[in-house]
Amino acid sequence: MSNSSSTKKATFKGWTDAGSYFRAMAEFVGFRKEDIAAIRETRFIIEKHIPKIVAKFYDHLLRYPPTRKYFLKIDGSLDRENLQLRMTHLTNFWRRTASGEFDDDYAQFVEYVGRAHTSQGADPKIYIPERYVIGQVGFMQHAISEALSTELHEIDPTYGGSWAKSLEPADDGDPGDAFESLQRRT
Numbered sequence: 426m427s428n429s430s431s432t433k434k435a436t437f438k439g440w441t442d443a444g445s446y447f448r449a450m451a452e453f454v455g456f457r458k459e460d461i462a463a464i465r466e467t468r469f470i471i472e473k474h475i476p477k478i479v480a481k482f483y484d485h486l487l488r489y490p491p492t493r494k495y496f497l498k499i500d501g502s503l504d505r506e507n508l509q510l511r512m513t514h515l516t517n518f519w520r521r522t523a524s525g526e527f528d529d530d531y532a533q534f535v536e537y538v539g540r541a542h543t544s545q546g547a548d549p550k551i552y553i554p555e556r557y558v559i560g561q562v563g564f565m566q567h568a569i570s571e572a573l574s575t576e577l578h579e580i581d582p583t584y585g586g587s588w589a590k591s592l593e594p595a596d597d598g599d600p601g602d603a604f605e606s607l608q609r610r611t
């Protein structure tokens with residue numbers, strides 16, 4: 426047995442590959458065929474909101490010192506180049522997720538992204554505590570349901586109640602535009 430397969434086996438405690446682990450976890454959290462169908466159906470609605478959601482995601486991380494520190498240079502200034510790269514990667518992650526193709530390749534990608542936040546990623550010095558990652562998953566759930574409510578409210582103004590009217594319109598721009606606006610605020 427090669428080193429890499431024994432490492433994988435040890436890490437996933439019996440799971441032979443990322444695909445089977447992904448499917449087992451999907452079953453565990455109740456992620457069903459109907460959910461995949463709903464993601465595919467709403468893909469184009471969500472996609473146009475992604476740049477704005479990604480900008481808000483990083484705006485949030487940069488607002489709090491314990492998460493901001495991951496995006497600073499040694500001199501304490503914001504590492505704008507790294508930040509732009511992170512935003513582009515996050516945009517790609519959500520675009521791919523919104524496409525609803527949850528095959529073995531996607532499962533491997535999720536594993537890779539998960540590892541990027543631990544000392545098992547490309548940079549062993551990076552470890553993002555789980556509470557921040559889980560917190561941001563909640564942030565994304567909220568942002569996605571807000572985006573759907575906004576769109577549904579446009580189709581049916583009685584949907585979503587008065588709070589939906591106060592939401593800003595979606596941003597059709599690319600992540601570069603979102604980064605520009607984030608730079609102005611930081």
Ligand code: HEM
Pocket residue numbers: 486491492493495511514515518538541542546547548551553557558559561562565
């Ligand atoms: C919903 C939660 C999150 C998602 C979906 C996500 C997604 C991603 C993606 C797609 C990458 C790119 C991997 C690559 O560049 O190859 C990445 C890297 C990274 N993320 Fe996140 N992220 C999340 C939460 C967070 C949080 C909460 C922080 C910081 C507090 C963070 C900090 C970083 C850092 C520093 C990297 C670079 C790691 C490296 O260079 O090895 N992420 N993330």
